[in-house]
Amino acid sequence: xxxxxxxxxxxxxxxxxxxxxxxxxxxxxxxxxxxxxxxxxxxxxxxxxxxxxxxxxxxxxxxxxxxxxxxxxxxxxxxxxxxxxxxxxxxxxxxxxxxxxxxxxxxxxxxxxxxxxxxxxxxxxxxxxxxxxxxxxxxxxxxxxxxxxxxxxxxxxxxxxxxxxxxxxxxxxxxxxxxxxxxxxxxxxxxxxxxxxxxxxxxxxxxxxxxxxxxxxxxxxxxxxxxxxxxxxxxxx
Numbered sequence: 001x002x003x004x005x006x007x008x009x010x011x012x013x014x015x016x017x018x019x020x021x022x023x024x025x026x027x028x029x030x031x032x033x034x035x036x037x038x039x040x041x042x043x044x045x046x047x048x049x050x051x052x053x054x055x056x057x058x059x060x061x062x063x064x065x066x067x068x069x070x071x072x073x074x075x076x077x078x079x080x081x082x083x084x085x086x087x088x089x090x091x092x093x094x095x096x097x098x099x100x101x102x103x104x105x106x107x108x109x110x111x112x113x114x115x116x117x118x119x120x121x122x123x124x125x126x127x128x129x130x131x132x133x134x135x136x137x138x139x140x141x142x143x144x145x146x147x148x149x150x151x152x153x154x155x156x157x158x159x160x161x162x163x164x165x166x167x168x169x170x171x172x173x174x175x176x177x178x179x180x181x182x183x184x185x186x187x188x189x190x191x192x193x194x195x196x197x198x199x200x201x202x203x204x205x206x207x208x209x210x211x212x213x214x215x216x217x218x219x220x221x222x223x224x225x226x227x228x229x230x231x232x233x234x235x236x237x
Contacts, residue, residue, distance in 0.1 A: 002035050003191065007198040014052040014202025015209070040188055043178045047192025048199050050171045053164040055203035060161025065154065069165045071121045072145075075128030076170040083136025084177025100233025106147045107226050119148055124166075132170040136177060146226060160207075 009031045028048065032041035057064070119127075127148045134144060149163050178184050 003194050006032065006035055006191070007195055010048050010052075010195045011198040011202040011205075014048075014055075014199040015206035017052055017056070017203070017206065036191065039183065040185075040191075043175075043183045043188045044191045044195070046171050046174050046178065047188070048195045049167065050175070050192075051196040052199040052203050053168045053171060055200045056160055056164035056207070057168060059203065059207040060157045060164070063156075063158040063161050064165055065158060065162040066165075067121060068124055068152070068162055069169065071124040072128035072131075072166040073169040075125040075130075076132035076166065077128075077173040078132070079129040080132035080136045080170040080173035081177045083133040084174045084183075085181055086137065097234055100230045100235075102144070102230075104227065104230040104234075107223050107230070117151070118153065119151055124148065128166065128170070131166075132173065135167075135170055136174045 009028060013028050028045055029041060032045050035041070036044060127145055131145050145163060145166065149159050154162055175184065
């Protein structure tokens with residue numbers, strides 16, 4: 001019975017991620033934590049995100065910015081492995097609140113500077129490093145990368161597909177670290193496998209919806225998601 005609400009949440013929030021490019025993991029973490037406990041919830045969430053991001057990559061494959069994904073992976077993979085190995089002993093609450101404050105500051109900064117400087121390819125190595133470490137420790141920090149992909153000028157399919165492909169590299173690295181740390185138990189693997197169909201179906205449903213959004217509405221939607229995610233992290237949800 002625990003899997004039924006988990007699958008429903010996974011479907012709805014995978015659809016949200018397919019529209020906004022992020023958000024599903026941030027909102028799924030408190031749901032999975034309540035159902036499974038934090039140490040189980042984080043690796044289960046990673047398995048669900050692997051399915052969700054993989055689906056979004058496939059659905060938006062024609063607009064992927066592969067070069068950008070490569071630079072992101074250079075920073076994300078080693079830091080995701082390190083963060084995954086630290087999961088069993090790291091203090092998570094202070095990191096969550098720091099990330100929440102950062103996201104709110106970013107939204108205010110974007111409002112004050114609606115045309116920020118375009119980040120270079122190599123800047124995404126640092127973005128990937130911060131995202132990899134944070135995601136491994138907190139389960140999901142998708143909102144952290146959103147401002148940088150938006151500043152790069154990516155919108156809709158290009159943004160969603162490139163962000164998903166970048167996230168896919170760090171989720172794969174996290175799973176390797178969780179396996180080395182004995183966090184990928186048979187229970188975790190069963191939960192992850194059982195939730196995969198719901199996340200794939202949600203990604204497909206969201207992909208159909210995003211084609212009806214204008215670029216302006218899309219950016220506003222992402223910023224609303226950043227504020228919501230920031231507040232959730234600050235409140236420790």
